Amino acid sequence: MTRAAERSSELDLSNLLRRARVAARALPRAPRSAALRAVADALEADAEVILAANAEDVAAERARGTAAPLVDRLALSPARLSGIAAAVRQVAALPDPLHRVLAGWRLENGLQVQKVTVPFGVIGMIYESRPNVTVDAAALALKAGSAAVLRGSANALRSNRALVAAVRRALAGAGLPEDAVQLIDSPDRALVTQLLAARGQVDLVIPRGGASLIGHVVETAKVPVLETGVGNCHVFVDASADLEMAERIVLNAKVQRPGVCNAAETLLVHEAVAKAFVPQTLAALAAAGVELRGCERTRALFPAARAASEIDWATEYLDLKLAVRVVASLEEALEHINRYGTGHSEAIVTRSRDAARRFEEEVDAAAVFVNASTRFTDGFEFGFGAEIGISTQKLHARGPMGLAEMVTYKYLLEGDGQVRT
Known part of the structure; x- marks a missing residue:
């Protein structure tokens, strides 16, 4: 059995998603901004470990003959890691996107109606190469009150392990469930298929990468997909x-x-x-x-x-x-x-x-x-703190997707005994 198969067999995705759901329920009222500040501190504290892991990933790609611009997408530096931490702090400082009243009105029968922002719940993120996406996705999901299940590419696996380890340790230290951020720690593509089929366990999947990745997710997913697009x-x-x-x-x-x-x-x-x-x-x-x-x-x-x-x-x-x-x-x-x-x-x-x-x-x-x-065209440049991706579709979200696009809404109705006749 290959190492990938061994790791896949050890990784119980259904159990991982169940833990993510439990963690998600605790997030809306948790001190999410303080936890994100702790995450930024942890990334800087673990800089040596993270950069060493990333250097191994980069060296492996160079040995494979990967084109320099694609290696650049993978590479971290002290400056880039500091920028990632700064982006997390910027997200932490943004207004809470939850519990906002988007609209409110009173019906003729006296019912009071409010349209209020709420979390998605569990968000799956499937992406290629760029390890900064690991942190951006986790930070935005957390600030928006959702758990993040992350599946990066195999060529960034060492980097992502180090980044997610720092994030989870910071969450636990801040009193949040560490299972609010989880990494699918395997290059086995069968796990992506399982994630895309996990109706009822995953509320939203966001693909971020090349045309083939996005096309595969859109064509095969049985869960809702928020599509990001390629950039010609x-x-x-x-x-x-x-x-x-x-x-x-x-x-x-x-x-x-x-x-x-x-x-x-x-x-x-x-x-x-x-x-x-x-x-x-x-x-x-x-x-x-x-x-x-x-x-x-x-x-x-x-x-x-x-x-x-x-x-x-x-x-x-x-x-x-x-x-x-x-x-x-x-x-x-x-x-x-x-x-x-x-x-x-x-x-x-x-x-x-x-x-x-x-x-x-x-x-x-x-x-x-x-x-x-x-x-x-970038969420950080637009002042969003960070982005989950850039949407080229027209439903729900378009362009850089920041916190405003990371929540959904529900209607709250309060009455005093009204019945429909």
Whole structure:
């Protein structure tokens, strides 16, 4: 029997979920903010252990030949770990999302109706690589009064074990049930299937990762799914753009962290500024290590670019690769984005108020930027403290999902003996 099979056989998922349900019942009235501050302290106190575990995961991925941007998604540093702890403290400082009255009214028969926020209960999180998601998911679920059951990818298992151990110890020390945060400590994919089929034991599952992971969860889940989406994001440089600003934005959107979902994957350039903009900007991108793939008009201005195919326009590279197309108009840019975009993040660089407003109105995406990088689509950057993921769907939640999206609601009705006739 393999080690994965042994660990899977030892892991009783039904029992784990039962313990999570018991823990969840204690959370709504528990001192959750104080517990989160303790979690942040524990992450910093365990920094040496966490970083050592992460270094093993990173070394294993490098030995497998994993692309550098994907290794970067996995890697922690002292600064990144401090940022994770800071995000937990920011979540702790946010207003309690529970017990808020969203609406209230009195019926003609005298019944008083209130619509009040409540926890989901048990939230399952299935995600790839990035260990910061382990802490973000746990912190947001806890603040929202729900238990978190976490299933990260096999290549981050050592990191996740160390992170969850610190979180659980902090919860116990703060008087909360440590079973409010649990790790599915096995790379066995059969456990994911079990989690997705656990109707009545799991109230919500949130997948976060690539298209194949999200597609698998959405297609096979028997429990409710809050879908996060992939990011085939675009930057459009309009005819009236400040070209120096546009180059800064394009470089940031592609190069600053290429392995994340809000990085730009396609650059669209209006033909009126293509001759002035394309050669210089593509040279700067190439100097930064970006592999360029362009349409015929792009390659005429920058011959070093490879020919782009239909697949390139539809691809989320998550790498130092960029597809480039020269377009004849704003209309053509909008048509391209709405055909190939994934509804994540789109940006226009323009001096034209009319072009900006039309772009904002006609682009179908969760986040639309004017004269700014797509890299800002992030719960922390939006002031949410942290995010559980970025939704590209339109039901319940869209865009970065913070605390407001981590609760549901129920109706409370109070009367004095009313009966229906």
